Amino acid sequence: MRKFLAVSTLFLTSVAAALAHHAFGGEFDANRPVLLRGKIIKVEWVNPHSWVHVEVIKPSGGTEVWMIEGGSPNSLLRRGVTRDSVKVGTEVIVDGYQSRDHTQLRANGRNITLTNGTKLFLGSSGPGAPPPDAKPIEEMTPQVKK
16 A cells, blocks of 8 residues: 555656646746747757747847747647748747746747748647737837837
8 A cells, every 4th residue: 555655646746747847837927928029049949849049129229138938849840830930030029928037038939920920829838828819918028129
């Protein structure tokens, strides 16, 4: 019986940790939408999450680099997003949700919009993610420069 309880506890603990890792709410803040305009300076097409690094011009005139998390390369490919869709040097608008650690310039990217109007869905799914029709509130995101 002790062995059964020990194995059960270990199993349930590992399942909880896995769910927490894959839960949107574990890392990103649904109450902190971001809307960023900038240029892609780096793309990491890696598992388990892709990353798009975007250089944003701050309202003060300086720049900052945001790391935007997307789905896995495989999930992005199934949605029609390829390496060629998000090339370095491309001007984009990103909407998503900031990391719970507000000191980091990281966000879960929901959509990237290209200058030709093409919108690419990057993710924002999983437990705790805002509904698909949720929109970032521009007033809450001073990083946007028009």
